[in-house]
Amino acid sequence: MLKDIFHKKKRYAELTSKDVAERLGRRPKQEMITTEKAVQVPEGLMTKCKGCGESTFTKELEKNSKICPKCSYHYPITAAERIALTLDEGLFFEYDAGMTTVDPLGFPDYTSKIDREQKKSGLQEAVLTGEGTIGGYPVVLGVMDSSYFMGSMGSVVGEKITRAIEHAMAKKYPFVLFTASGGARMQEGIFSLMQMAKTSAALSKFSEAGGLYIAVNTYPTTGGVTASFAMLGDINIAEPGALIGFAGRRIIEQTIRQKLPDDFQTAEFLLKNGMLDLIVHRKEMKDTLANLLELHGGGVGGE
Amino acid sequence: MANELMFEKPLLELQKKIQELRTFSQQSGLDFSEEIDKLEKKAELLASNIYEDLTPWQRTQLARHSERPTTLDYIAGICTHFVELHGDRNFGDDLAIVGGIGKIDGIPVTVIGHQKGHDTKENIARRFGMPQPEGYRKALRLMKQAEKFKRPVICFIDTPGAYPGIASEERGIGEAIARNLIEMAGLRTPIICVVTGEGGSGGALALGVGDRVYMLENSIYGVISPEGAAALLWKDSSLGQRAAETMKITAGHIHSFGVVDGVIPEPQGGAHKDTAETIAAVKETIVAALRELIEIPSDLLVEQRYNKYKQMGHYAEL
Ligand SMILES: [Zn+2]
Numbered sequence: 291m292l293k294d295i296f297h298k299k300k301r302y303a304e305l306t307s308k309d310v311a312e313r314l315g316r317r318p319k320q321e322m323i324t325t326e327k328a329v330q331v332p333e334g335l336m337t338k339c340k341g342c343g344e345s346t347f348t349k350e351l352e353k354n355s356k357i358c359p360k361c362s363y364h365y366p367i368t369a370a371e372r373i374a375l376t377l378d379e380g381l382f383f384e385y386d387a388g389m390t391t392v393d394p395l396g397f398p399d400y401t402s403k404i405d406r407e408q409k410k411s412g413l414q415e416a417v418l419t420g421e422g423t424i425g426g427y428p429v430v431l432g433v434m435d436s437s438y439f440m441g442s443m444g445s446v447v448g449e450k451i452t453r454a455i456e457h458a459m460a461k462k463y464p465f466v467l468f469t470a471s472g473g474a475r476m477q478e479g480i481f482s483l484m485q486m487a488k489t490s491a492a493l494s495k496f497s498e499a500g501g502l503y504i505a506v507n508t509y510p511t512t513g514g515v516t517a518s519f520a521m522l523g524d525i526n527i528a529e530p531g532a533l534i535g536f537a538g539r540r541i542i543e544q545t546i547r548q549k550l551p552d553d554f555q556t557a558e559f560l561l562k563n564g565m566l567d568l569i570v571h572r573k574e575m576k577d578t579l580a581n582l583l584e585l586h587g588g589g590v591g592g593e
Numbered sequence: 594m595a596n597e598l599m600f601e602k603p604l605l606e607l608q609k610k611i612q613e614l615r616t617f618s619q620q621s622g623l624d625f626s627e628e629i630d631k632l633e634k635k636a637e638l639l640a641s642n643i644y645e646d647l648t649p650w651q652r653t654q655l656a657r658h659s660e661r662p663t664t665l666d667y668i669a670g671i672c673t674h675f676v677e678l679h680g681d682r683n684f685g686d687d688l689a690i691v692g693g694i695g696k697i698d699g700i701p702v703t704v705i706g707h708q709k710g711h712d713t714k715e716n717i718a719r720r721f722g723m724p725q726p727e728g729y730r731k732a733l734r735l736m737k738q739a740e741k742f743k744r745p746v747i748c749f750i751d752t753p754g755a756y757p758g759i760a761s762e763e764r765g766i767g768e769a770i771a772r773n774l775i776e777m778a779g780l781r782t783p784i785i786c787v788v789t790g791e792g793g794s795g796g797a798l799a800l801g802v803g804d805r806v807y808m809l810e811n812s813i814y815g816v817i818s819p820e821g822a823a824a825l826l827w828k829d830s831s832l833g834q835r836a837a838e839t840m841k842i843t844a845g846h847i848h849s850f851g852v853v854d855g856v857i858p859e860p861q862g863g864a865h866k867d868t869a870e871t872i873a874a875v876k877e878t879i880v881a882a883l884r885e886l887i888e889i890p891s892d893l894l895v896e897q898r899y900n901k902y903k904q905m906g907h908y909a910e911l
Contacts, residue, residue: 388911394850395841445906452903474794474816476825479840480852483816484905486795487802490774491902498779514816516767517755517795522775536767536795537757541821545757555762565765 339363341531355572364529364572366509368411369418369435372468376576377422377431384420386453391415391446393477400477403439411438415446416471419454421463425580427588430458432467436510440472443515447475448485451519455492455503462589464502466579469520473513486518493522502586504579507534507557507566525582526566528557529575534565598654601862604643607636644861647811649837652844653819655811656790660865662872664691664706664749667789670872671697671879672704680731684764687728688719689756690800692735694744698880700887703739705732705800706749709790722791723756726769729799733773736780745783745883748800753818755796770799777802778902779895783886785879787857788812788844789864804898805882806852808844809875810859814852815842852905 336345341363351358355375356365367375374380393400408414416438421430432454434441451467458465474482493503505523507516510533517536520526528534535555543550553559560566570578597605611632618625647655655661668675672695680686692705707724710716732748739746755766777784784803792801792814808814817825822840823832841847844856857874860867886894 386910390909390911392907392909394907395839398839446908449906449908476817476822476840478907479816479842480814480847480850481906483794483798484852484902486771486798487774487778488902488905490771491778491802491899494775494779495899497775514795517770517799518774519771521765521768521771534767535762536755536770537762542757542759542762546759548759550759554759559763560765563763563765565768 340365357572362530362571364509364531366436366470368437369413369433372433372435373418373422373431375572376433376466376468376579377424378426382418382420382422382431384418385457386419386450387414389415389446389450391444394445394481395477395479397477397479403477407439411435413438415450416441416443417447417450419450421457421461424466424576424583427580427583428461428463429583430454430461430463430465432465434468434470434508434515436470436472439475441470441510441515442472442475442482443485444475444478444482445485447471448482448488451485451489452492455489455496455501459496459499459501462501464504464583464586464589465496466504466506467519467523468506468508469511469515470508471511471513471515471520473515483514486514489519490522493519497524502583502589504582506570506575506579507560508532510534512536512538512555521565523567525568527575527578528560528566528569529572530557530569532557534560598651598658600647600651600654601643604636604639607632607639611636640861649813649841649843650819650834652811653813653833653837653842655859655863655865656813658863658865659711661751661790662864662868663711664704664708664751664789666868667706667749667787667872667875668693668695668704670869671876672702675704678735681727681734683730684727687725687731689722689724689752690728690732692732697747697876697883700745700883701742702745702747702883703735704747704749705735706789707752707797707800709751720756722752723754724752724796724799725756725758725761726764726766729755729766729769729773732800733769733776736773736776736784740780740782743782745785745887746780746803747879748784748786748803750786750788750792750797750800750814751790751812752793752796753791754793755799770795773799774802778898781891781895783883783889783894784898785882785886787875787879788814788853789875791818792842793818802898802902804886804894804901805854807855807857807878807882808847808853809857809864809871810844811863812844813837813842814844814847815840 337348338345339358342361344360356367373382391404417434419432503523504525507528511520557569675695677693691708707722709722710719786801786803786806788808819833819837820830822836824830847853848856857878860870864871
């Protein structure tokens, strides 16, 4: 098939998976930074699972794609780890690596907070965008990383995702986006809010052109990200147990003064309520994506 | 007056005094015109001192004022032939958003807006203008209907935000807002939006993607409420006043950022002090935009809308 020849020709020689991990990770292998203290894997030998409370060797957990071998609890993973798990040979050609954050409101301490977040996570911003192949199919891929500033969306996140969608449209590649975000970034005020409109406008154009967009919601996907691109996939996927919702739990509890259901705002809750197409285990994610790409002829318009 | 704001209290007291003096003068037949004149001059000066250069927090209070005109007030003052249409055809009819068809300056339009109540009872029924998913889906249904019949869409924005509740999340409030954003971005008919009061976060933006977006002088527009920002920043929601400054949510700021196309002036003391004047100013702005936008072919309109939003945001490139 012509398609196969084309795919085999596709080379991303710039980086190896080790390079990607080193370039993007820039952090000791043991250390995992997550949005919730409770989930944090200590630098020690063992990790106590947030899902089942059982202890697992940290090394074993990492070898198992950071999924608890006992209860399948999915720990948050970094963008670099996600890329390594998703793209063929972990080869990723990154877009807009030099795009950085400015402080449009003159918000108190924003600049220093950006510095701290960059040092902590080793990332420039909360999303990486670029291209690679999944099961031989070229895609434009976006991966959010909640270890940077809660994965919050400011101007850089919005612009990178918008440009990624524009690249996907120009190249006639599908767009796959892993979301992980605490929502809009308060420190950029109205500009953060407008990123919801901007990214949605790009998806409108892309959809109009027949482009395939797969949204993969991971822990946590909340606020303005849920209320824009996270819920706009032609196919909406989530990882098991992922927190997905619009309003924060505390705000809802304060407003309605009612106890929330146990599964409230989990991937399973959203599936039950019709907001997701499917929940996919991390270990099956790549094959599932590859299959969906196959079913769409690998690209735009299904030629 | 039950709805007086702290910062205008001295003025309102003075105005009351003048009124009392007038009444007394009439009843007693004594001439106080000189005193009244003097006091009125004083009141005028006081008013301009109080109302010129309002702080962001004072504007926030005006934006939330219970006597501020609501969407249905604007519709009544601007539209002829108006018919309200109800329901999202899936779940229900959310009273926090109203919509329908009417004519503005002879042009048939679809009008949609958040709807707050003027009293407690109505506010409870309308959830203080905080929509659930079915509200946004009703709005979307009316927008698609407008597109079909080539009617421009006018949106009035006035909400603290989407309603935070179990039902909202169950029925996909995130999806409902997102769907409106993507559909409004591609809607092949003109969209004119006016932030009339509170532009609260995604719940406001879900009616706010347009070819022209305006803000009333004392309206606010932000990614989070001042109280919400204060709770996150300083763990104290009572510091909303401080957060209102920090977040840069006033019409003046938002306009200077290029996020909205214009600011519609309000009567001195806020929109509610002279509702007719406010509504006339809003109408004038809408009609001018409408006349301009209906001449633009829909392909170009959608492209221009895309380019407008594409430019929003600030970043640096190394
Ligand atoms: Zn476990």
